[in-house]
Amino acid sequence: MEYYLQLFINGLVVGSIYSLVALGFVIIYKATKVVNFAQGELVMVGAYICFSLTVQFHIPFVWAFVLTLAFSVLLGLAIERMVLRPLIGEEHISVIMVTIGMSSVLKSLVQLFWGTQIRVYPQVLPSEPFVIAGLPIAPVYIAAFVLSGVLFAIFSAFFKYSRIGIAMRATAFDQQAAQSMGIGIKNIFAMSWCIACIVSAVGGVILGNINGINSQLGHLGLKVFPAVILGGLDSLLGAALGGLIIGVLENVCDGAARQLLGLGGFREVAAFVILVVILMIKPYGLFGTKEIERV
Amino acid sequence: MNEVLRVENLEVVYNDVVLVLKGLSLACPKGEITALLGANGAGKSTTLKAISGLLECEDGEVTDGFIMYQDEPIQKINPEKIVRKGIFQVMEGRRIFEDLTVEENLKCGAFTRPRSEMAGSMEKVYDYFPRLKERRKQLAGYMSGGEQQMCAIGRAIMARPELLLLDEPSLGLAPLLVEEIFEIIKKINSNEGVTVFLVEQNARAALSVAKQAYIMENGRVVMEGKAEDLLNNPDVQEFYLGMGKSGDKRSYRDVKHYRRRKRWLG
Numbered sequence: 001m002e003y004y005l006q007l008f009i010n011g012l013v014v015g016s017i018y019s020l021v022a023l024g025f026v027i028i029y030k031a032t033k034v035v036n037f038a039q040g041e042l043v044m045v046g047a048y049i050c051f052s053l054t055v056q057f058h059i060p061f062v063w064a065f066v067l068t069l070a071f072s073v074l075l076g077l078a079i080e081r082m083v084l085r086p087l088i089g090e091e092h093i094s095v096i097m098v099t100i101g102m103s104s105v106l107k108s109l110v111q112l113f114w115g116t117q118i119r120v121y122p123q124v125l126p127s128e129p130f131v132i133a134g135l136p137i138a139p140v141y142i143a144a145f146v147l148s149g150v151l152f153a154i155f156s157a158f159f160k161y162s163r164i165g166i167a168m169r170a171t172a173f174d175q176q177a178a179q180s181m182g183i184g185i186k187n188i189f190a191m192s193w194c195i196a197c198i199v200s201a202v203g204g205v206i207l208g209n210i211n212g213i214n215s216q217l218g219h220l221g222l223k224v225f226p227a228v229i230l231g232g233l234d235s236l237l238g239a240a241l242g243g244l245i246i247g248v249l250e251n252v253c254d255g256a257a258r259q260l261l262g263l264g265g266f267r268e269v270a271a272f273v274i275l276v277v278i279l280m281i282k283p284y285g286l287f288g289t290k291e292i293e294r295v
Numbered sequence: 296m297n298e299v300l301r302v303e304n305l306e307v308v309y310n311d312v313v314l315v316l317k318g319l320s321l322a323c324p325k326g327e328i329t330a331l332l333g334a335n336g337a338g339k340s341t342t343l344k345a346i347s348g349l350l351e352c353e354d355g356e357v358t359d360g361f362i363m364y365q366d367e368p369i370q371k372i373n374p375e376k377i378v379r380k381g382i383f384q385v386m387e388g389r390r391i392f393e394d395l396t397v398e399e400n401l402k403c404g405a406f407t408r409p410r411s412e413m414a415g416s417m418e419k420v421y422d423y424f425p426r427l428k429e430r431r432k433q434l435a436g437y438m439s440g441g442e443q444q445m446c447a448i449g450r451a452i453m454a455r456p457e458l459l460l461l462d463e464p465s466l467g468l469a470p471l472l473v474e475e476i477f478e479i480i481k482k483i484n485s486n487e488g489v490t491v492f493l494v495e496q497n498a499r500a501a502l503s504v505a506k507q508a509y510i511m512e513n514g515r516v517v518m519e520g521k522a523e524d525l526l527n528n529p530d531v532q533e534f535y536l537g538m539g540k541s542g543d544k545r546s547y548r549d550v551k552h553y554r555r556r557k558r559w560l561g
Contacts, residue, residue, distance in 0.1 A: 089352075163402060163410070170392045170403045176352055177390035181450065182378030182407035 005135055007255040008248055013141045013210070015227075015247020016148035020203040021220060022227040022239035023155060024196030030172040030234045031192035034084070034095050038103035039200060040221020041110075046072055046201025047208040047217060048110050051119055061124045065205060072201040076194030084193070085186065103218060111215045120212040144206040151199060152240050159236065168192060172234070223250075226275035232288025241286065246271050298322045299458050299490045300346065304360035305370075307338075307345050309353070315341045317514040318360065323458065328484050328491040330505035330522070332498045332535060338514040339494040340387055343460045346492075347384035348374035364458070379407050381457035387494075388466060389447045393436025397427055397446055400435050404450030412455070420449040423479055441472040448476070452483065458490045459483070465497040473497060477504050498535035502526050510535070 021043055028036045049071050053064035083102060087095050125143055129136035159165040171178040171188045179185055207213065207220070227246045231238025254267035278285065300323040307316040315338045323329045333339050344350045346362055351373065362370045369377055383404075392400050401420055405413055421428040424445040430438060435446055444464055451459055461480065465473040481504045484491050495501035502508060502522045510518040510531065518525070525531045 089354075163406065166395065166399050166402050167406055169395055169399075173392045173394055174390055176349060177386060177392065178403070179352065179374045180347060180349055180378070180384050180386055180390070181403045182375050182383075182454070183403065184375045 002135065003259070004252060004255065007251045009135065009137060009141070011248030011251035012244060013144050013247070014251065015244035016145050017203045017206055017243070018220075018224055018227045018247050019240045019243025020148050020151060020199045020206075021224045022231065022243045023152065023236065024199040024203075025224055025228050026231075026234060026236060026239045027155075027168075027192050027199075028196045029228075031168050032084075032189050033092065033172075034099065036196065037096065037099040037221065038106060039196070039224055040218040041103040041106035042072075042075070042197050042200035043204040043207070043220055044110055044213070044215070044217040045075065045106055045204070046197070047204030047213045048114055048119075049201070050205045051121060051208055051213060052114070054122060055119070061122070068201050068205060069198055072197035073194045076197035077190055079197075080190040080193040084189065088186075103221070107215060107218050114215070116215045118212045118214040119208075121208045124209055140206075140209050144210065147202065147206065151202060152236070155195070155199075156236055164188075164191065223271055226271040226278075228285070229275055230278050230285055232285030235285070235287035238285055238287035246274065249274060297325050299325045299365060300492065301363040302342070302346070302360070303363070305342070305345060305357065305362065306359035307341050307350065307355055308358045309341075309355045311356075315355070315514055316345070319511065319514065319516055320360075321509045321516060321519070323490055323492050324506075325490055326484075326488055327506040328481070328493060328504055330493045330495055330501040330508040331511060332495055332501060332508055333511040334496070337511045339511060340462055342511075343384055343462050343492070343494055345370070346377075347382055347460055348372055348377045349384065349386075375407075378454065378456075381455075382460065383451045383454045383456035383458075384460040385447050385451050385462060385464065387462040389440070389443045391435045391438075391443045391446055393434065395435060396432055397435050397438070397449075398431040400446050401427075401431075401449050401453050404453030406454075408453070408455060413453075416453045416455065420452050423452065423483065424449055440467050441469070441476070444468060444472075444476055445479075448479065448483075452487070455487075456489060458492065461491065461493045463495060463497075464493070465495060465500055473500050477501075480504060498531070499526075 021039055024042065025036055025039045028034055046068055050064050050068040053059045053067055054061050059067065079102065083098060084095065087098060125139040127138065129138050130142065159169060167178065167183045168188050168191065170181070171183060171185050175185050204213070204217065207217065223246065227242040228239055230245060231240070231242025250267050250270040253270040257263045257266035302322070303320050305316050305319045306314065308314050319338070319342060321331070331339050331342060341350070341355065344353065344355065345357055348369070350356065357370045361368050364380060364382060369380065392403065395403070401417060402413070405416055408416070426442060427445055427449055430442065435443060438446065448464065464476050464480065468476065477500050480491060480493070483489060493501055493505060502525060505522045507521050508519065508525050509516045510525070518531070526536070
């Protein structure tokens with residue numbers, strides 16, 4: 001039993017990272033209807049920047065973290081300005097293809113600067129585990145979970161109450177009508193890419209603290225698809241829950257397969273099995289919008 | 296300066312080929328309601344979009360002529376800046392943000408205004424449309440067509456424009472509601488001192504509130520005058536108010552050539 005509880009908790013932590021990355025994905029999709037295949041690479045870039053600042057430039061971790069966030073804002077602006085703005089008015093599919101290209105470019109850049117071997121973050125939080133309900137839990141896990149929760153709360157409030165957040169949702173619904181209100185939709189697009197870069201970088205930094213990083217980190221982006229499809233492509237709450245559920249399910253399934261069937265590596269496929277099942281029975285996801293139909 | 300808006304010899308082309316406006320000229324006197332009437336495809340909505348800058352996202356382009364707003368040309372400016380200059384368009388078909396609440400829709404209308412005005416503007420909207428107040432927490436997509444139109448006009452009030460462009464506010468509404476909406480448009484015009492430029496197919500309703508009107512066909516203005524003169528004009532009665540005697544269908548083209556002088560010559 002304890003074995004499964006431990007798996008469950010690991011799943012929650014990994015899941016909270018999925019949720020963060022899914023949040024970035026959903027924000028871009030909501031505002032611009034672009035499916036961003038480079039989401040995982042944004043995670044990787046954030047993780048490497050923070051790594052580089054702490055280890056190679058010897059900046060204290062907290063400041064390195066803040067600088068990473070600032071860098072993410074710039075990265076978001078740069079991507080929007082240089083890659084996506086020229087594509088405004090083009091077919092959706094071309095924009096999506098461009099994000100795939102961008103993921104290759106980002107990955108190659110990371111390999112160019114930092115090589116392909118695993119890099120390990122310096123110890124930031126104490127390694128002495130907390131014991132909660134008889135289970136030892138590493139502080140970094142708790143920090144990861146809390147940080148994700150806080151970011152979610154902030155962004156939910158942002159979309160519900162702030163003027164720009166509301167404008168972003170309006171733009172997502174009807175770009176031309178939003179323009180007629182004086183909402184600058186280019187700024188809104190830039191903003192959504194910035195937010196996506198920020199949350200991804202935070203996810204990357206957390207992952208780096210838990211596992212270390214290598215140039216394959218971008219594959220995490222693929223794991224986010226089951227999460228957002230499960231939660232609903234355009235729902236923040238869906239992203240949060242979808243990430244957690246996928247995280248927990250893949251860990252528990254993996255553990256079960258290992259213990260009961262003696263099979264390893266089920267983790268990698270579990271999420272995609274779930275993805276296929278969801279697409280068959282609930283293609284809008286748990287919280288995705290169906291069109292409002294007035295009768 | 297008593298003309299808020301003056302359009303001169305405007306030409307608009309879509310997709311580089313389709314010439315929709317062919318030298319359109321009109322003017323909106325300050326503080327009054329001006330109507331623009333015409334059949335489907337005459338270019339009414341295009342005229343409004345040219346003024347508000349929204350042509351840009353439909354691949355339309357002003358190729359000739361000017362749009363002067365308070366004696367300043369605005370034909371090449373993007374829509375956000377035009378809203379900030381005080382021109383607000385209520386688009387055809389209401390274009391409510393359906394998955395936002397009524398209140399959030401109204402907040403979007405005030406996007407370009409200082410935060411301090413928000414509460415006051417909101418109260419004002421609820422005074423004009425008490426029904427919106429009852430439903431302010433409701434998703435706008437679930438409201439009836441009339442309520443959505445109120446919400447769309449409410450957004451415009453939130454923006455406190457100098458010049459309000461209305462694109463077919465009567466579209467898809469029951470006759471009684473049309474009357475109510477037009478009463479409110481008149482009230483907004485007199486209370487807020489906002490100049491209104493109204494595009495309509497429902498000529499009778501539009502002429503009942505407007506002070507003067509233009510009638511356009513095929514991308515040109517073919518007739519203009521005071522609203523009451525147009526109401527009494529036999530051609531207008533026949534073609535736009537449905538009071539014709541003869542049963543056979545005729546085009547405007549067949550009558551009164553002398554009225555259809557080409558405006559760029561006159």
